[in-house]
Each structure stands twice: as structure tokens, then as C-alpha cells.
Amino acid sequence: MKLEEAKEEFIQAWGALGSSWGINRTMSSIHALLMANNEPLSTEDIMAALQISRGNANMNTRALIEWGLVKKHRIAGDRKEFFVAGKDVWEMARQIAKERRKRELNPVIESLENLKDIDENGEEAESFKKRINDLHDFTSEISGLVDKFTRNDRNWFYRSLLKLLG
Amino acid sequence: MKLEEAKEEFIQAWGALGSSWGINRTMSSIHALLMANNEPLSTEDIMAALQISRGNANMNTRALIEWGLVKKHRIAGDRKEFFVAGKDVWEMARQIAKERRKRELNPVIESLENLKDIDENGEEAESFKKRINDLHDFTSEISGLVDKFTRNDRNWFYRSLLKLLG
DNA sequence: TTAAACTTTCAATAAATAGTGAAAGATAAA
DNA sequence: TTTATCTTTCACTATTTATTGAAAGTTTAA
Numbered sequence: 001m002k003l004e005e006a007k008e009e010f011i012q013a014w015g016a017l018g019s020s021w022g023i024n025r026t027m028s029s030i031h032a033l034l035m036a037n038n039e040p041l042s043t044e045d046i047m048a049a050l051q052i053s054r055g056n057a058n059m060n061t062r063a064l065i066e067w068g069l070v071k072k073h074r075i076a077g078d079r080k081e082f083f084v085a086g087k088d089v090w091e092m093a094r095q096i097a098k099e100r101r102k103r104e105l106n107p108v109i110e111s112l113e114n115l116k117d118i119d120e121n122g123e124e125a126e127s128f129k130k131r132i133n134d135l136h137d138f139t140s141e142i143s144g145l146v147d148k149f150t151r152n153d154r155n156w157f158y159r160s161l162l163k164l165l166g
Numbered sequence: 167m168k169l170e171e172a173k174e175e176f177i178q179a180w181g182a183l184g185s186s187w188g189i190n191r192t193m194s195s196i197h198a199l200l201m202a203n204n205e206p207l208s209t210e211d212i213m214a215a216l217q218i219s220r221g222n223a224n225m226n227t228r229a230l231i232e233w234g235l236v237k238k239h240r241i242a243g244d245r246k247e248f249f250v251a252g253k254d255v256w257e258m259a260r261q262i263a264k265e266r267r268k269r270e271l272n273p274v275i276e277s278l279e280n281l282k283d284i285d286e287n288g289e290e291a292e293s294f295k296k297r298i299n300d301l302h303d304f305t306s307e308i309s310g311l312v313d314k315f316t317r318n319d320r321n322w323f324y325r326s327l328l329k330l331l332g
Numbered sequence: 333t334t335a336a337a338c339t340t341t342c343a344a345t346a347a348a349t350a351g352t353g354a355a356a357g358a359t360a361a362a
Numbered sequence: 363t364t365t366a367t368c369t370t371t372c373a374c375t376a377t378t379t380a381t382t383g384a385a386a387g388t389t390t391a392a
Contacts, residue, residue, distance in 0.1 A: 003286045003294060010298065013277035020270045022186045024380065038293050043339080053382045058340060079337060079390070087297070089304045104186045111179035120169045127204050128169060131253070132176065138255045154331060161327070165320060190350065209369080219352045224370060245360075245367060 007036040011050075026052060027060040031069055031085060040073040040082030068095040098150040105143045112136040173202040177216075192218060193226040197235055197251060206239040206248030234261040264316040271309045278302040 011032040018028025029050055034041060041049070046057045061083050064070035069092060073082040086092055115132050118125055141164045148157040177198040184194025199215055200207060207215070212223045227249050230236035235258060239248040252258055281298050284291055307330045314323040 001281070001284050003284055003288075003291045006281045006284050006298075007294065009277065010281055013274055017270060017274045020188045022188050026380075035297055036294060038290060054339085055341080055383065056381050059381090062340090081339080089300045093304070104183060108179055108183045111175065115167070115172045115176055115179075118167050118169055118172050122169075124204060125169045128173065128202055131201055132172075134255045138259070157331075165323075192350075220369085221353065221371075222351050225351090228370090247369080 007033075010036055024060070026050070026056055027063050030057070030060050031064055034064075034070055034083055034085035040075065040084045042080045042082050044080070046083070067099050094150045094152065097146050101143060101146045101150070105139060105146065109136065109139050109143060112139065173199075176202055190226070192216070192222055193229050196223070196226050197230055200230075200236055200249055200251035206241065206250045208246045208248050210246075212249070233265050260316045260318065263312050267309060267312045267316070271305060271312065275302065275305050275309060278305065 011029050014032035015025045015029040019025045030046055033046060033049055043057050047054060070083050070085050073084045075082055112132055112135055118129055145160050145164060148160050177195050180198035181191045181195040185191045195216055196212055209223050213220060236249050236251050239250045241248055278298055278301055284295055311326050311330060314326050
């Protein structure tokens, strides 16, 4: 297989993975494009490679920077901004986990906390309360675990995991 | 807070969580509705509770059954089908992990395997190969870990995890 | 300063996804 | 069988989400 062909297929596959994870296709395609290229790319490079508009390229590079997956890179003597993807797979996984915890896990935990104070006492209410409690305990433990993972705190990660899995 | 109010908020929150995970809002709302109710509900109950059409209710209950999150339930003397959500949070997590591994992780691993045979040798090609390799190793390890988790095989899960985290 | 080079914003538009409901397909009691 | 009850399908419509591109905003070299 040729390198260029492989790059295209990689961009394709990574884009598809992203969209099944609630990340838009362009964002993960840009990420893949930058991972596939060692040299920093400019907005124009990205526009040309993925055939997308300036606005779209701009929005999604900025989203990638917010997620901590991509960094801006200045090249001496050039006024353009260039972009590079982080190279370490583990670091990438940590950033993604961190961001998703913040955006998705935390809000649901908050919701579940609110739902805890139900002032009814029938059998149905009690069983609902129990389920909410189970879910809350579970999501909180997972959240804690993810937090330790993102901090790369192995010692506490293990302790937390052992506690969680019993 | 009243029980009915809490149920509604729960359905809301769970639906939102689902949609940020690439699961459609209705599917996760139905799941939440069934979790919030101990008694089996019929398609008509679901239609009424969530104000959705028969077709939609049918498609999404079937999706939930495919995911292993909901089971059909027959009530003696009634020809309708009823639905109940599993009650164990861990079991639920395992089913979700299992399904997502199959749908998302496996295809990307396959893709990465295909990309391994690049017959070019420049510096750029080598660095691309390395990244693909790193990603492949990482995703494969994660996949194996998830597999052990879904099989509830704690012993192997720990070994696998320790190996992965070094 | 000023003006060229670049980045960002956002209203309009396009594309993708989800939902509807009526009709066709099953199933099982009579 | 036949028929009433329930389930599934699918072409159409509605809703949501992503993308465009031109205009406004910002930065920096001269």
C-alpha cells in the first residue's frame, strides 16, 4: 500500500470512529490528518487536504485545541498559524478521557444527585430511589477512576479500581 | 421532589447522556423510562409516556433488546409484548461495553491492521508506520481489556490491566 | 499609523439523522 | 380457516447538526 493511500484510509477510519463517539466527523478527520503528518499544517493545508471551508477548518482546529489534542505551532518568518497533533497515544487517551468526563459524566452525576431527595415512600418510590442510588454510586466511582487515570496517578488508580471491582 | 417529577427528570438526563454517546435520544429515553418503572411496559405505554409514534417506539425497543439492555416480557392472558430493563447497573455497563467494542473498537482495529503494510521507506513513511503501530497496539490492548470486563473475568482483567499500564 | 495578512464569527444553507403513521406482515384465538 | 390483535416496515416529513463563505475583527510588518 502506498503512503498517501494509507493516510487517506486512516483519515477516513478515524473520522468514522469519532462520529460514533459523538465527535463530529470533520474534527476527527482533522485530528487524523495532523496525526498522519509530522510537519505542522496550516489552515489552508487542512482546507485543501479535506476539501472543507475556512470557517469549518477554523472551528474544528480550535475545538481540537480545546480538547488538548492539537497544539498551535508558529513557524519563524511566517504569519500563519500551523497545527500539530500530540504524538503520544497515551497522552491522547488521557486528554479524551478528561474532556469526556467533564462534559458528560459530571453533568449526569449532578442530575442523579438532585434526584436523590424524593419525599415519597411507597414501594415504587423506594425501588426507584434504589436504582438512582446504584447509578449514582456507579457513575461516581467511574468518574473517580477516570480522574485518576487522567492524572496518571497509577497508585491511586489501582486502589480505586480494586475498591470498585470489590 | 415528587416521584413522577423525578422520573421525568431522570428520563431527560439519561436521554441527554445517550445522545452525547452516539445513541439516539429516544433509545436512551425509553431505557430510562423502563429503568424508572418496575412493572413491564407495553409499546402503547411507552408511546403515551414519551409522546412518540408507534414506529419509533418499536424501532427503539428492538434496538435496546439487541443491545441486551431490555428484555421482552409476556404477561399471561395478554397478547401484547411488554418490556423491562435489566436491574443490575454492572450488568448494564457490561452490555454497553460489549456492544460498543463490537461496533466501534473492532472496526478501527481492523482498519489499522490493513494500514500496517505500507511499502515505502522514507522518513515520513516510517514515522507514519510507527504511529499506526502505536495506535494499533493501544486499541488492541483496550479491546482485550474490555473483553475481559464484559466476560466478568476479574483475574484476567487485572493481569491484562497491569500489563497494559506497565 | 496604515494596510496587508491572517483569523474569527455568524446568518444562511446543506446534509444527516430521527420520527411519523399508514399499510403490510405476523400471530393466535375462535 | 377467518378475523381480530398486535408488530414491523418504509417512504415521507420534521428536526437537528454541520458546513459554507462573506464580512467583521485582529494582528503585525513596514
